[in-house]
Amino acid sequence: MYKRQAPHSWGKLDAIERWISENPQAPQYWRNESRLQLAEGQLQFALEGSKGGASPEILSYRRSSALGGFESVLEDGSATQEQQHRARRGQRSANQALAASPAAATMQAPVKGLIPRSKWSAIRPNPRELTPASGRWRWITVHHSVFSSPSNDVESSLDTVRRIQREHVNGRKYGDVGYHFFIDRAGRVIEGRNLKWRGAHSGGSNNKGNVGICLLGNFDEEKPSPAALASLDRLVYEIQNVLKIPRKNVRPHKAWKETACPGLHLMPWFARR
Numbered sequence: 001m002y003k004r005q006a007p008h009s010w011g012k013l014d015a016i017e018r019w020i021s022e023n024p025q026a027p028q029y030w031r032n033e034s035r036l037q038l039a040e041g042q043l044q045f046a047l048e049g050s051k052g053g054a055s056p057e058i059l060s061y062r063r064s065s066a067l068g069g070f071e072s073v074l075e076d077g078s079a080t081q082e083q084q085h086r087a088r089r090g091q092r093s094a095n096q097a098l099a100a101s102p103a104a105a106t107m108q109a110p111v112k113g114l115i116p117r118s119k120w121s122a123i124r125p126n127p128r129e130l131t132p133a134s135g136r137w138r139w140i141t142v143h144h145s146v147f148s149s150p151s152n153d154v155e156s157s158l159d160t161v162r163r164i165q166r167e168h169v170n171g172r173k174y175g176d177v178g179y180h181f182f183i184d185r186a187g188r189v190i191e192g193r194n195l196k197w198r199g200a201h202s203g204g205s206n207n208k209g210n211v212g213i214c215l216l217g218n219f220d221e222e223k224p225s226p227a228a229l230a231s232l233d234r235l236v237y238e239i240q241n242v243l244k245i246p247r248k249n250v251r252p253h254k255a256w257k258e259t260a261c262p263g264l265h266l267m268p269w270f271a272r273r
């Protein structure tokens with residue numbers, strides 16, 4: 001539990017936030033002091049809020065904001081040792097709270113009509129091979145599965161998702177399927193790896209804070225269906241909203257590394273967003 005003295009009110013936090021944005025020229029020492037106070041306050045409220053019934057999205061947002069504040073102090077070369085110490089302590093608490101709380105896990109709840117893992121008899125995740133998600137979610141990366149389902153019916157899609165999970169778990173020795181979400185040709189959204197875990201889809205450290213969405217199909221050879229694109233629009237919109245991810249951080253896999261993924265015919269989707 002985070003022990004630092006709580007600020008008295010949201011009003012006080014608002015005032016600090018305003019002061020930071022209106023005083024970019026203030027001495028760095030005082031800017032860092034203010035960032036720390038703000039982040040500590042946000043974290044405190046987030047931790048208290050988990051008892052008070054605030055919605056998981058709000059709590060997660062507060063924790064993420066707090067974490068961002070601590071990180072900005074750590075990244076500032078002029079922070080004093082004492083400030084760095086406070087920032088590191090805050091970062092640790094915020095990360096622990098994020099990993100331990102059900103908020104990150106229930107992040108999937110707002111997604112309408114999500115087909116849960118239980119429906120496709122997913123293999124249980126192996127926590128020893130997984131990294132808890134920590135820090136802010138900053139990116140959304142879109143992929144294609146390359147092989148597609150033979151038909152549009154739900155069983156065929158779930159079969160494909162099972163096959164991908166088997167390949168990731170048995171073949172690549174991941175702790176779970178690498179993507180957080182799948183979208184099939186009929187536009188169904190299927191739950192993948194829980195958002196409480198970091199994904200495994202964009203290569204090593206690129207996966208940090210990176211939500212992975214995989215569309216079933218090979219979009220070098222076929223066009224994504226209108227239903228799949230409509231679902232992609234909605235899912236990305238919902239994730240962006242809940243996790244506060246800016247539009248420019250929604251990327252194709254090929255923005256991270258040399259790959260054809262997510263396929264030629266899916267690329268126009270990024271341009272017209």
Ligand SMILES: [Zn+2]
Pocket residue numbers: 142143144201253261262
């Ligand atoms: Zn990919």
